[in-house]
Amino acid sequence: xxxxxxxxxxxxxxxxxxxxxxxxxxxxxxxxxxxxxxxxxxxxxxxxxxxxxxxxxxxxxxxxxxxxxxxxxxxxxxxxxxxxxxxxxxxxxxxxxxxxxxxxxxxxxxxxxxxxxxxxxxxxxxxxxxxxxxxxxxxxxxxxxxxxxxxxxxxxxxxxxxxxxxxxxxxxxxxxxxxxxxxxxxxxxxxxxxxxxxxxxxxxxxxxxxxxxxxxxxxxxxxxxxxxxxxxxxxxxxxxxxxxxxxxxxxxxxxxxxxxxxxxxxxxxxxxxxxxxxxxxxxxxxxxxxxxxxxxxxxxxxxxxxxxxxxxxxxxxxxxxxxxxxxxxxxxxxxxxxxxxxxxxxxxxxxxxxxxxxxxxxxxxxx
Numbered sequence: 001x002x003x004x005x006x007x008x009x010x011x012x013x014x015x016x017x018x019x020x021x022x023x024x025x026x027x028x029x030x031x032x033x034x035x036x037x038x039x040x041x042x043x044x045x046x047x048x049x050x051x052x053x054x055x056x057x058x059x060x061x062x063x064x065x066x067x068x069x070x071x072x073x074x075x076x077x078x079x080x081x082x083x084x085x086x087x088x089x090x091x092x093x094x095x096x097x098x099x100x101x102x103x104x105x106x107x108x109x110x111x112x113x114x115x116x117x118x119x120x121x122x123x124x125x126x127x128x129x130x131x132x133x134x135x136x137x138x139x140x141x142x143x144x145x146x147x148x149x150x151x152x153x154x155x156x157x158x159x160x161x162x163x164x165x166x167x168x169x170x171x172x173x174x175x176x177x178x179x180x181x182x183x184x185x186x187x188x189x190x191x192x193x194x195x196x197x198x199x200x201x202x203x204x205x206x207x208x209x210x211x212x213x214x215x216x217x218x219x220x221x222x223x224x225x226x227x228x229x230x231x232x233x234x235x236x237x238x239x240x241x242x243x244x245x246x247x248x249x250x251x252x253x254x255x256x257x258x259x260x261x262x263x264x265x266x267x268x269x270x271x272x273x274x275x276x277x278x279x280x281x282x283x284x285x286x287x288x289x290x291x292x293x294x295x296x297x298x299x300x301x302x303x304x305x306x307x308x309x310x311x312x313x314x315x316x317x318x319x320x321x322x323x324x325x326x327x328x329x330x331x332x333x334x335x336x337x338x339x340x341x342x343x344x345x346x347x348x349x350x351x352x353x354x355x356x357x358x359x360x361x362x363x364x365x366x367x
Contacts, residue, residue, distance in 0.1 A: 010161035010169075011212040012364075013205040014099035015323050016092045019060035019310065020084065020176075020199050026056050032065050033194050036183065051195045055283040055304065059198030059311035061178040068181055074238045077179045081117030085174045085201075086126045092203030093131060093172060100168075100205040104131050107205075108167040109138040109160055113153035113315050115146050115232075116175045116239065123174070146230060147279050148220075148354025149173060149315030151362050154204070155218035158362075161206045168210075174201035175314035180232075180239040189243040196282055198311030202319035213326060216347075217266035217363040221258040223250075226357035247281060247353065251288035255359060259293070259351070262361045272347060276300055277325050277364075279318040279352035280307040289351070302328070318352050322364075329366050 030051045033039065039047060061068075062084045089112070097104065110133070112124045119126065122141035127133075140160065145152050150173055157171040177197035182190060206215075229247065232239040263269055276293060280286050280303045290299050298304060306320045313320070329346050350362040 007162055008165060008208040009214040009216055010158040010206050010208055011210055011214050013207055013210040013212045014096045015202070015204045015319070015326070016095035016099060017200065017202045017316075017320050017323055018088050018091045018095070019201075020062045020088070022061045022064050024059050024061050024065060026051055026054070026058065026195075028065060029059070029194060032068065033191070036069055037186070047191070050191060053283060054195045055308055056196065056311045057308050059178075060200060062176045062199050063178070068178070068183075071183065072238075074236060077238050078117050081176050081179050082119050082123070082126070084176055085114060085117060085119070085123055086130065088174050088201035089123060089127050089172050089203070090130050092201050093127065093170060096170070096203035096205050100210070102168065102205060104133045106168055107133055107137055107170045108164065109140065109169045111140045111142065111153060111157040111160060111169060111171045113142045113145060113149040113173040114175060115143055115149060116177055116180055116314060124172070127172075144355070145315060146354035147281060147312070147314045147317070148352040148356070148358055148360045150202075150279060150318035151350050151352035151360035152220060152354070153315065154215070154319075154350070155220070155360060155362050157204075157206050158215040158218060161208055166209045167207065169206040171204045171206055172201070173203075173315050173319060175199065175316045177312070177314050180241065182235070182237045182240050184237055185240050187240075189241045192243065192282075193241045196312040198313050200310060200313040200316040200320065202316050202323075204319070214365045215362060216365055217268075217361075219262040219265065219361045220358055221262070222356045222358040223254065229355070229357035231355040248284040248288040250357065251281075251285050251353065252291050255289065255351075255353075256292040258359065259349075259361065263349075266363060268363065270294070273349045274346040275325055275329070275348050276303075277318060277321045277348050277350040278303050279321075280304070280312060281353060282312065283307070285353070315352070315354075318350060322348075322350065326366065
């Protein structure tokens with residue numbers, strides 16, 4: 001589905017990001033894994049290579065390292081998820097509203113994305129007990145989108161903004177991936193998870209009646225017979241990751257055709273895209289996406305920078321990349337002057353791969 005040209009486009013009025021307080025270096029994470037799983041010295045070099053090849057320097061976690069060394073059941077993990085998810089959402093909500101010069105009472109709808117825990121009442125209802133939103137504010141909590149949730153959730157928020165012109169939509173996404181760590185899970189997927197995942201949150205205000213980057217089109221594709229590629233296996237110990245080794249191959253071989261199809265539906269082609277905002281997944285997925293989009297090696301520089309500094313925060317990651325890309329674009333345009341800015345509004349393609357197995361798309365034009 002694409003936006004209709006005769007309707008005012010939804011615009012991103014403001015954008016805020018946040019991380020928990022516990023900063024963990026990749027070397028600390030590796031030492032934790034050595035210690036927790038009692039890895040023999042002879043096997044440590046191979047594991048170290050997994051961590052080095054992840055191309056991550058630091059991540060942020062909800063709890064200190066020693067908390068993960070203790071046995072935690074699903075209830076304990078999920079209670080921590082709820083408390084910390086609401087806290088982070090409160091922070092990004094306040095910051096994104098302040099950046100848009102709005103109050104909580106100005107918001108007409110809250111769209112919330114999260115897949116790393118379960119909350120009922122949902123996170124948005126709990127946030128309403130912390131901040132003075134109107135009691136008739138509309139709520140749309142989204143669960144199950146996984147890493148694609150950053151793009152798909154933003155698309156859902158854009159659709160709501162377009163469907164109710166002039167309304168103000170608060171888009172919130174939070175993922176506490178580190179809380180899904182299962183000490184009893186010795187699978188390769190869990191090893192990769194300990195080398196990749198971090199925690200974070202993001203918030204944005206969308207409206208058709210304000211200024212900001214315009215969301216011009218959005219869409220998605222779900223491949224058949226792909227349910228086992230990625231997802232959670234729910235156990236008494238929590239959410240255990242299921243992750244196929246074939247994700248980079250899917251990104252390399254199957255993403256380009258459906259991307260071309262989506263862009264054509266919006267009367268665009270890949271040559272019309274100035275920059276890419278791609279959820280990283282991991283370094284190998286970025287390599288594959290660069291090949292699929294005919295980019296030079298390491299051409300997805302914003303995605304790689306965020307992955308290196310924050311790790312894979314699932315759905316949240318692409319919002320961090322978006323913020324970095326928009327700041328970089330604004331800085332470059334500022335150096336060129338107002339006339340150049342008017343002539344060179346940059347067009348971004350956002351993508352995110354997630355369970356289903358699916359991909360989300362969104363076309364964004366800088367203000």
